[in-house]
Amino acid sequence: MNENIRKKKILMVYPKYQDTFWSFKKILKFINKKSAFPPLGLLTVSSMLPKEWDKKLVDMNFENLRDEDILWADYIFISAMIVQKESADEVIERVQKLNKPVVCGGPLFTTGWEKYLHVEHLFIGEAEDTLPVFINDINEKTLKKEYRASDFPKIEKSPVPDWNLIDIDKYNSLCIQFSRGCPYNCEFCDVVKLNGRIPRTKTKEQLVDELDAIYASGWRGGVFFVDDNFIGNKSLLKKHHLPELIEWQKEKHYPFSFNTQASINLSDDGKLMELMNDAGFTAVFVGIETPDPLGLKECGKYQNQNRDLVDSVQKLQKAGLEVQGGFIVGFDSDTLSIFQRQIDFIQKSGIVTAMVGVLNALPKTRLYQRLKETKRLIQDTNANNTSLLSLNFTPKMGKENLIEGYKKIINTIYSPKSYYERIKTFISNYKAPQKGLQKLKWHHIKALFSSFWILGIKDKGRKYYWKLILWSLFKHPRKLPYAIGFSITGIHFRSIFTVS
Secondary structure, three states: OOHHHHOOEEEEEEOOOOOOOOOOOOOHHHHOOOEOOOOHHHHHHHHHOOOOOEEEEEEOOOOOOOHHHHHHOOEEEEEOOHHHHHHHHHHHHHHHHOOOOEEEEOHHHHHOHHHHOOOOEEEEOOOOOOHHHHHHHHHHOOOOOEEEOOOOOOHHHOOOOOHHHOOHHHEOOEEEOOEEOOOOOOOOOOHHHHHOOOOEEOOHHHHHHHHHHHHHOOOOEEEEEOOOOOOOOHHHHHHHHHHHHHHHHHHOOOOEEEEEEOOHHHHHOHHHHHHHHHHOEEEEEEEEEOOOHHHHHHHOOHHHOOOOHHHHHHHHHHOOOEEEEEEEEOOOOOOOOHHHHHHHHHHHHOOOOEEEEEOOOOOOOHHHHHHHHOOOEOOOOOOOOOOHHHOOEOOOOOHHHHHHHHHHHHHHHOOHHHHHHHHHHHHHHOOOOOOOOOOOOHHHHHHHHHHHHHHHHHOOOHHHHHHHHHHHHHHOHHHHHHHHHHHHHHHHHHHHOOOO
16 A cells, blocks of 8 residues: 555544433433443544554543644544534634644535535545545545545445444443434435435344444443434344344343334334344334324324324333334424323323424425425524524424423423323333343442432432332332433433423
């Protein structure tokens, strides 16, 4: 390889998240962690670069980006989602002031590339096909501003992420990707724009290689499958990948527990739920969006229509899968009754982790285009739809009605009384796993006693906390860790949803 290629120094920067629903910043200290998830995209890119190159990674969610790091590098790679935009913009400005070239990629730049024409090099779309061209252009000294994917690449080309680049113990969970793309095309969602509508999957050999790499790193704990819709190709999962995953877990004595994202029709497939449970899946995030059929029809959420959604959720819970739910208010079809209906649904379903957000029009989505054509867009979105500041269009029900209704939902479902009641409903429905139980560690004991002090003594809702703990201890003693864990998680949710 050319000598110039071997000596390149790459600084990878992961910008800071806002304090969002999934950041868990308030409670990570309970378990001695610094961030929820590592930057899987940058770790994968690192493995796609020549091995001879020197690489460093700075995760700004818990590390400071130093001028010395920037000046050390030949190129600064930045990957970000829209929710990281503010931090990404600051990093770009800072790097360019130090006269270093910036290379940007990821969802923020793929759907918003028009606003980053001042950046030296832009990757638009997935990089499996375009990064080799970039590397060759460095060698030939013919670098271009834009590297745009002409199609969605085969992800069989995607390498095992470079776990050596980070300190894994800083993170609450590691990540893995089995597929990209989603067969559905909800109006508000940008997944189809980013990753396509035909799910592309890795081979079972790739999956095993990635699991082996995580295992070899010394990690034992949670692993998040980041797929847009894990069950986008059910037959492949049932026939090949899940059986392979089950065998791997058995051989290694279940070192990992898994969670992922999937559509609600998972609840229709008993065999698939059984296989996921046997493979060690314990939780799944599902886009419920709304209990209103008109809202589901409006946003094109066809997979949620013509079904008893509460029953579907409880089927998943009874199959050993905790359901984490996404909910949206602000659809054109929403009336003022939607706010109480959302509350009633969330409480009845026992979805403890209920991410309720205001509808947002993300760039390049069908919703964005429709609102743009009708002149209802009012600002860019920050993609943090659990923040009222993110509302970027004029809602038909009126802004004040939407804001007040949203506050009503949040102040109700995350009040101590409702929140702890919802935990009880979940525990009553949930079939806890019989295998792969995580070993007790010091940070678990620390978290337990911290919860006693913070929630059982200092918190205003302490009577509801103790009622839950005692109820769980006597009624469902094996599920007591869930009662304690969700109670601690509630500290984060109340901090995120502090509205008045």
